[in-house]
Structure formats: C-alpha cells, structure tokens
Amino acid sequence: MKIFSFGALLFVLWILLSGKFSLLLLSLGGGSVVLTLIIAKRMNVIDHESYPVHLYAKFPAFFIYIMVEIIKSNFVMIKRILKLGKIDISPQLVNIPVSQKTDLGRVIYANSITLTPGTVSIELDPDWVTVHALTKEGADDLLEGSMARKIPDQGVEK
Amino acid sequence: MIIDILSGLLLACGGLLGVIGGIGIHRFPDFYSRLHAVGTTDTLCAILIILGLILQTGLTLDAFKLLLILFFLFFTSPVASHALANAAMHGGLKPWLSNAEIKK
Numbered sequence: 001m002k003i004f005s006f007g008a009l010l011f012v013l014w015i016l017l018s019g020k021f022s023l024l025l026l027s028l029g030g031g032s033v034v035l036t037l038i039i040a041k042r043m044n045v046i047d048h049e050s051y052p053v054h055l056y057a058k059f060p061a062f063f064i065y066i067m068v069e070i071i072k073s074n075f076v077m078i079k080r081i082l083k084l085g086k087i088d089i090s091p092q093l094v095n096i097p098v099s100q101k102t103d104l105g106r107v108i109y110a111n112s113i114t115l116t117p118g119t120v121s122i123e124l125d126p127d128w129v130t131v132h133a134l135t136k137e138g139a140d141d142l143l144e145g146s147m148a149r150k151i152p153d154q155g156v157e158k
Numbered sequence: 159m160i161i162d163i164l165s166g167l168l169l170a171c172g173g174l175l176g177v178i179g180g181i182g183i184h185r186f187p188d189f190y191s192r193l194h195a196v197g198t199t200d201t202l203c204a205i206l207i208i209l210g211l212i213l214q215t216g217l218t219l220d221a222f223k224l225l226l227i228l229f230f231l232f233f234t235s236p237v238a239s240h241a242l243a244n245a246a247m248h249g250g251l252k253p254w255l256s257n258a259e260i261k262k
Binding site for chain 2: 016017019067070071074077078080081082087089090091092093110111112114115116117118119120121122123130132134136
C-alpha cells in the first residue's frame, strides 16, 4: 500500500517539475517512477523512516515552531556578531539528554538543534546529544528542553 | 509595484544576513564558533532570498521549485554542519570553551 502512495507522490512531483503534459513526457515520467519503485522495493528502503506517513499531520505545526525559533535565534546571533568591541560569546560543550524514543525523532531533534543558529549538535548517541553552544543562554534553553517536547516522535520503537 | 518593493526588501535583507554571517566568520575566535556564524547565513538568509524570489515569480511552477529548494535545504544544511563539527571533533580539534569540562 505504501509503495502505491509513494509512486503517486513521485509522479505528482514529476508533473510539477516538468510542467508539460505531452504523452512522451508523461510516459517517460511514468517509466522512471516504476523503475524507481522497483529499485526502492528491492533495496527495501520504503519504510517508516524514509517515508514517515504517520508523522505528516504533526509536521506543519512543528515547521512553524522551528521557523519562529530560527528567526529568534538569528537575531541573537546578529547582535553578537555586530557588537563592537570584545566579542561577547561563551562557548559551551554540553550533553543534552535525548528523550525521543524513535531513531527518526532523535535525528529530527539533532537536526533542529543544528538548524537554530547558536547551537550545533556534534555527536548523537542513543541517550544524549553533545551540543556546542555559542552562549550559555543557548545551552540553558536546550537543557530546559522546550524544543525536545515539540519534536514529532511516533511509531516503531527501537 | 508593492510586490516588487516587498521582494526587493526580502532579497536585500537576505543578502545583508549573508554579509553579516561573513563578518561573523572573521570575528569569531575558533572553528566551532565560526560554524555558528555560518549558521545565520544558511538558514534565515536562504529563507529570505527564496521568499523574495517566490514573490517575483508569483503563483507558478517556478515558485514550487523554489519551495522545493528551501525544503531540501532544511534537511541538508544541518546535516552538513553536523558532519563538519563531528569530523573536527573526531579529528582532535579542541573547541575553545568557557566552561572547562563537559557537564552531564
């Protein structure tokens, strides 16, 4: 079942990217979709991680949240960069506990940490992620864990 | 007209952020903190520039393609930053820190 919806998604993507409806281009697109599906099926890569249908409902809210976070931390960053005189940074290396149960949730968390300016995830382990934070406030925000609670994390546990 | 001004504003802000990121690379003291400065460039800067371009194209297929670029940037740019930082850590580059040891 998943393979059909994945095929439909690929075909829609083909149409949107080409923007043409001639028979030749459509059949070429259909051919490549089928080929892609056969390869994906043989490689066994269409699973809950590469194609997380069960998380789609949660993504829009998370997307908006992460956008707001990015914009907020960008302003902090700009202030630090443009401040005249001695640079006001206090780099920290902290271990943030990872509460997500699924591998996908952990990866989304680590990626979100890196995506917000001022914090970069350096090492991801099952129980914690090592984060290099530019300021003490950035590290404290992560330790407080408000971002961790927003991460879409559902499905097969490992 | 209004759309032109708005998109010009977005593009200018995006470009400005890129320049600020560049300044940050030169001002910050070590590899890891410079990585943070680049972070401003590859998130909000890219978002603003692509939004500005979308306003120029209007509701066409090109706008969709630009959104797709933004979508892929969302996944690839943090992975690239993480790979760089991880490689530096494993290569033995010690970050310049204000707290001495790792807190648990």
